[in-house]
Amino acid sequence: DADVTQTPRNRITKTGKRIMLECSQTKGHDRMYWYRQDPGLGLQLIYYSFDVKDINKGEISDGYSVSRQAQAKFSLSLESAIPNQTALYFCATSSGELGGGYTFGSGTRLTVV
Amino acid sequence: DAKTTQPPSMDCAEGRAANLPCNHSTISGNEYVYWYRQIHSQGPQYIIHGLKNNETNEMASLIITEDRKSSTLILPHATLRDTAVYYCIVPSGGSNYKLTFGKGTLLTVNP
Numbered sequence: 001d002a003d004v005t006q007t008p009r010n011r012i013t014k015t016g017k018r019i020m021l022e023c024s025q026t027k028g029h030d031r032m033y034w035y036r037q038d039p040g041l042g043l044q045l046i047y048y049s050f051d052v053k054d055i056n057k058g059e060i061s062d063g064y065s066v067s068r069q070a071q072a073k074f075s076l077s078l079e080s081a082i083p084n085q086t087a088l089y090f091c092a093t094s095s096g097e098l099g100g101g102y103t104f105g106s107g108t109r110l111t112v113v
Numbered sequence: 114d115a116k117t118t119q120p121p122s123m124d125c126a127e128g129r130a131a132n133l134p135c136n137h138s139t140i141s142g143n144e145y146v147y148w149y150r151q152i153h154s155q156g157p158q159y160i161i162h163g164l165k166n167n168e169t170n171e172m173a174s175l176i177i178t179e180d181r182k183s184s185t186l187i188l189p190h191a192t193l194r195d196t197a198v199y200y201c202i203v204p205s206g207g208s209n210y211k212l213t214f215g216k217g218t219l220l221t222v223n224p
Contacts, residue, residue, distance in 0.1 A: 104156030
């Protein structure tokens with residue numbers, strides 16, 4: 001099983017619909033992250049959580065919300081999807097150790113029509 | 114985060130060493146240099162990191178200049194599967210660092 005699992009892998013939704021992307025990790029790490037990637041660009045941080053009771057906005061949080069249900073689970077919601085939220089979404093986890101790396105999931109490809 | 118500068122693209126012949134440069138002239142004394150790669154639309158993959166000394170692991174070597182203003186990621190024997198975008202990242206924030214991705218270098222390994 002993958003260390004970081006994202007569901008769904010692909011999703012097409014209509015403008016105005018609410019959608020939730022889910023992420024779970026088996027690394028036992030406290031820290032989790034949601035990133036967005038637009039074609040040809042680097043990843044941008046949407047939200048991050050350093051532990052279950054800690055939620056922080058990243059660079060591009062408008063239009064998104066998150067829920068940290070447990071140490072292992074971190075969900076991203078689009079309350080009312082719009083076409084410019086069409087992108088590749090990645091979840092990641094890290095230990096928080098200085099010098100420690102991030103482990104990323106395989107991504108969710110979201111299309112808003 | 115310290116600003117990093119990487120060439121937008123590079124080519125390498127299969128079996129040869131790939132040397133990917135990164136400039137980070139504003140790096141602070143306690144900031145690490147991280148390298149990640151992203152193979153076409155997959156999740157980024159951690160490669161290596163370093164602070165001052167050169168580092169080597171099973172994937173690559175990282176050479177950091179003595180003044181720490183630049184570094185080079187070396188893939189000793191590039192294969193076609195190493196074709197990817199390589200990101201050099203120098204995050205601030207100590208143990209609370211968050212990765213910020215630029216556009217990276219697209220390395221194309223040619224047969």
